[in-house]
Amino acid sequence: MNQTTAFDxxxxxxxxxTFTTGVTIITARGADRQPVGVTANSFNSVSLxxxxxxxxxxxSSRSLEAFQQSGHFAVHILAAGQEELSNRFARxxxxxxxxxxxxxxxxxxxxxxxxxxxxxxxTSFVYEGGDHLIFVGEVVAFDRSGLPPLVFQAGKYAVATxxxxxxxxxxxxxxxxxxxxxxxxxxxxxxxxxxxxxxQVRADGLNDDEYFILSTLAVRDGLTQGEIEAGxxxxxxxxxxxxxxxxxxxxxxxxxxxxxxxxxxxxxxGRRRTLHLIAAAKDIESSVLDVLGEWDAVALKNLLxxxxxxxxxxxxxxxxxxxxxxxxxxx
Amino acid sequence: MNQTTAFDxxxxxxxxxTFTTGVTIITARGADRQPVGVTANSFNSVSLxxxxxxxxxxxSSRSLEAFQQSGHFAVHILAAGQEELSNRFARxxxxxxxxxxxxxxxxxxxxxxxxxxxxxxxTSFVYEGGDHLIFVGEVVAFDRSGLPPLVFQAGKYAVATxxxxxxxxxxxxxxxxxxxxxxxxxxxxxxxxxxxxxxQVRADGLNDDEYFILSTLAVRDGLTQGEIEAGxxxxxxxxxxxxxxxxxxxxxxxxxxxxxxxxxxxxxxGRRRTLHLIAAAKDIESSVLDVLGEWDAVALKNLLxxxxxxxxxxxxxxxxxxxxxxxxxxx
Numbered sequence: 001m002n003q004t005t006a007f008d009x010x011x012x013x014x015x016x017x018t019f020t021t022g023v024t025i026i027t028a029r030g031a032d033r034q035p036v037g038v039t040a041n042s043f044n045s046v047s048l049x050x051x052x053x054x055x056x057x058x059x060s061s062r063s064l065e066a067f068q069q070s071g072h073f074a075v076h077i078l079a080a081g082q083e084e085l086s087n088r089f090a091r092x093x094x095x096x097x098x099x100x101x102x103x104x105x106x107x108x109x110x111x112x113x114x115x116x117x118x119x120x121x122x123t124s125f126v127y128e129g130g131d132h133l134i135f136v137g138e139v140v141a142f143d144r145s146g147l148p149p150l151v152f153q154a155g156k157y158a159v160a161t162x163x164x165x166x167x168x169x170x171x172x173x174x175x176x177x178x179x180x181x182x183x184x185x186x187x188x189x190x191x192x193x194x195x196x197x198x199x200q201v202r203a204d205g206l207n208d209d210e211y212f213i214l215s216t217l218a219v220r221d222g223l224t225q226g227e228i229e230a231g232x233x234x235x236x237x238x239x240x241x242x243x244x245x246x247x248x249x250x251x252x253x254x255x256x257x258x259x260x261x262x263x264x265x266x267x268x269x270g271r272r273r274t275l276h277l278i279a280a281a282k283d284i285e286s287s288v289l290d291v292l293g294e295w296d297a298v299a300l301k302n303l304l305x306x307x308x309x310x311x312x313x314x315x316x317x318x319x320x321x322x323x324x325x326x327x328x329x330x331x
Numbered sequence: 332m333n334q335t336t337a338f339d340x341x342x343x344x345x346x347x348x349t350f351t352t353g354v355t356i357i358t359a360r361g362a363d364r365q366p367v368g369v370t371a372n373s374f375n376s377v378s379l380x381x382x383x384x385x386x387x388x389x390x391s392s393r394s395l396e397a398f399q400q401s402g403h404f405a406v407h408i409l410a411a412g413q414e415e416l417s418n419r420f421a422r423x424x425x426x427x428x429x430x431x432x433x434x435x436x437x438x439x440x441x442x443x444x445x446x447x448x449x450x451x452x453x454t455s456f457v458y459e460g461g462d463h464l465i466f467v468g469e470v471v472a473f474d475r476s477g478l479p480p481l482v483f484q485a486g487k488y489a490v491a492t493x494x495x496x497x498x499x500x501x502x503x504x505x506x507x508x509x510x511x512x513x514x515x516x517x518x519x520x521x522x523x524x525x526x527x528x529x530x531q532v533r534a535d536g537l538n539d540d541e542y543f544i545l546s547t548l549a550v551r552d553g554l555t556q557g558e559i560e561a562g563x564x565x566x567x568x569x570x571x572x573x574x575x576x577x578x579x580x581x582x583x584x585x586x587x588x589x590x591x592x593x594x595x596x597x598x599x600x601g602r603r604r605t606l607h608l609i610a611a612a613k614d615i616e617s618s619v620l621d622v623l624g625e626w627d628a629v630a631l632k633n634l635l636x637x638x639x640x641x642x643x644x645x646x647x648x649x650x651x652x653x654x655x656x657x658x659x660x661x662x
Contacts, residue, residue: 009379015475016376016384018408018448020482020491022350044375045347046387047461051338053347054385054465056377077349083494117349127458129467130378134385136460144346151351151491153480154626158491160351160484161634163414182616182628183524185635190517191566192642197514198567208567235522236529236539285513291641295485296634297513303492303623303631304516310622311523 020153025076025089029108030066039090041152051139056132072107077117079147106140117144148295161299200280209238214274217266224261351484356407356420360439361397370421372483382470387463403438408448410478437471448475479626492630531611543568545605555592
C-alpha cells in the first residue's frame with residue numbers, strides 16, 4: 001500500500017472514491033418557493049427508529065440557504081437510467097427542473113419521477129462538517145420502484161451486480177485454470193444459452209451456419225457473400241456459396257445481381273421463418289434473464305458490450321444507421 | 332411507485348438498501364486498550380478541507396463506549412475479496428481480530444491489511460442521530476491499494492462495473508434486437524475472444540473440436556467417449572470415435588481399456604502441446620482483461636459464473652474434487 005500522510009487533494013479524492021455509493025438528487029423548496037436540487041453521493045442511512053437519513057452539502061453551494069430554510073428535503077435514489085438527470089443536477093445554474101414531470105413531496109420539495117427510491121424528510125439537525133453542512137432528516141414518507149439503481153465508483157458511473165464466489169458448489173476451484181478462464185466462461189455461458197436456441201434451429205431443419213446467415217440478413221438484407229463472410233467468419237461460420245445456394249434452393253433466400261456481385265435477400269418464407277426463430281430466441285433470452293434478475297442482466301449486458309467493443313477485430317457494423325444500407329430490424 | 336407512509340420497517344430497510352454502498356470495517360482501541368471493530372456501510376465523505384468523513388454506530392452497540400473514549404478511529408474500505416472479514420466483524424462477540432495481521436493506526440486503532448483503502452481519523456464530533464450516533468472524524472493519514480472494492484446493494488454483497496450505454500458509437504441502437512440480445516452479445520464476445528485462440532489452435536494443426544477434447548482431458552484424464560461427449564456435445568462439438576481415433580493416430584491421445592469402456596488419456600506429446608495451447612489462451616485472456624481492467628474483469632467473470640450456474644443443463648462437473656476421478660489441472 002501507498003502510505004500518504006501529506007495531503008495531495010487528488011489522491012485523497014481517489015481514496016474516498018474507493019468507497020462505492022449510489023447517486024441521489026436532493027431537492028427542496030426555499031423560502032422564496034423556488035425549487036432547488038443538487039446531485040449528491042454523500043447520502044446514507046442513520047437510524048431505523050426513528051427513521052433518519054443524512055447527506056452533506058458544501059457550504060459554498062448556491063442552494064445552501066434554500067436547504068437551511070426549507071425545513072424539508074426529498075432524497076431521490078437514482079435509477080441506472082438516470083445518468084443524464086444526475087449530470088444535470090450536478091451542474092450549477094440553468095433550470096434544472098425544466099421538462100421534468102415534478103410532483104410535490106412533504107414541505108413542498110419537488111419530487112422527481114422514475115427513480116429507484118425516494119425519501120421525503122423533515123430536517124431534524126444541521127451539523128457542522130468542515131467545508132460542508134451535514135443535514136439529518138427524519139423520513140416521513142418513502143417509496144421505491146424496483147428499478148436497478150445507478151452506482152458511482154472511482155469517479156465514474158457504474159452498475160452493481162450480486163457477488164458469486166465460486167462457480168461450482170465445491171470450494172478451492174478458482175485455482176483451476178478452466179474455472180476462472182474468461183474464454184472458458186464465455187464459451188460455456190454462450191453454449192449453454194445457445195444450446196436451447198439450437199434445438200429450435202434444428203427443429204426448423206437448419207444448422208447453426210444457416211441460422212447465423214439468416215439472422216444476419218434479418219438485420220440487413222442485400223449483402224454480398226463477402227459481406228456475410230466478413231461478419232460471420234470470426235465465429236467459424238461457413239457461409240460459402242454452396243451454403244447460400246442451398247438456402248436459395250429451399251426457398252429461404254433469393255439472390256439478385258447487384259453492382260459488382262450477387263446480393264442475397266431473405267425470401268418472404270425465409271423472413272417469416274427467421275423472425276419465428278428470433279422470437280423463440282427472445283423467449284429463451286427472457287427466461288435466462290428472469291433467472292439472472294433484472295439488475296444483474298443490466299450489468300452483464302453492459303460488460304459484454306464493453307468486452308465486444310474492446311476486442312472488436314473490425315467487424316462490419318450492420319446496425320449502424322449512419323452506414324449506407326438501412327437496417328431492417330428483425331423484431 | 333408504491334407509496335408507503337405507514338412505516339413497515341422491512342420495507343423501509345429495503346428502500347434504504349436501494350442506495351448502493353461500499354463496506355467498511357471501523358476499528359478503535361478503547362480506554363482499556365482492547366481493540367474494537369464493527370462492519371458499517373454508513374460511511375461517507377463529508378469535507379475536503381479539512382478532510383473529514385463520517386459513519387454511524389448504533390447506540391446499542393457493545394463497542395459504543397470504546398469508540399466514544401478512543402478519540403480516534405480507522406476506516407477500512409473493504410476489497411472485493413474481504414467478504415468473510417466483513418461477516419466476521421458484523422457479528423458481535425468472539426475475537427474478531429484473531430489470526431489477522433493487525434498494524435497500528437493513529438491513536439492506536441487496529442489497522443487491517445488487504446483493504447481497498449484505509450483512513451486514519453481523529454474524532455472531531457459525535458452527533459445525535461436517532462438510535463445511532465454519528466461519528467465525524469478528521470482524516471490524519473490514508474492509503475489505498477488499487478484492489479477492487481466490495482459493494483453492498485439490496486442487502487447483498489456485490490461488485491460494481493463501469494457503465495457503458497451503447498455498444499456502437501452511433502445512438503439509438505438499443506432498440507434493435509441484436510444489439511441488446513443476450514445470446515448475440517454472448518456469442519459475439521465469445522467468438523471475438525476465441526477467434527485469437529483459434530489462430531493458435533489452427534497453427535498447431537488442430538480444429539476446434541480437437542482443441543476442446545484435448546483441453547477437457549487436460550482437466551481430467553481417463554474419460555470415456557461418452558463422458559467426453561456429455562461434457563462437450565452442448566457446444567456442438569463432434570467428439571465421436573473417428574475424431575478420438577484421429578488424435579490417437581497423430582500420437583496425441585492413447586486409449587486404455589477401462590471398466591466397461593475404452594478410456595482416453597493425453598499422451599506426453601498431447602499433454603505438452605495442450606499445455607502450450609492453454610498457455611497461449613491464458614496470454615490472450617490476459618491481454619483482454621488488461622483492456623477491460625481488473626475491476627470489470629472481476630465483475631464479468633462473476634456474472635458469467637452466475638449465468639453458467641443458472642443455465643447449467645446438467646453438465647458433468649469435471650472440476651469438482653469431491654467427485655471420484657481426481658482433476659489434473661492443466662495450468
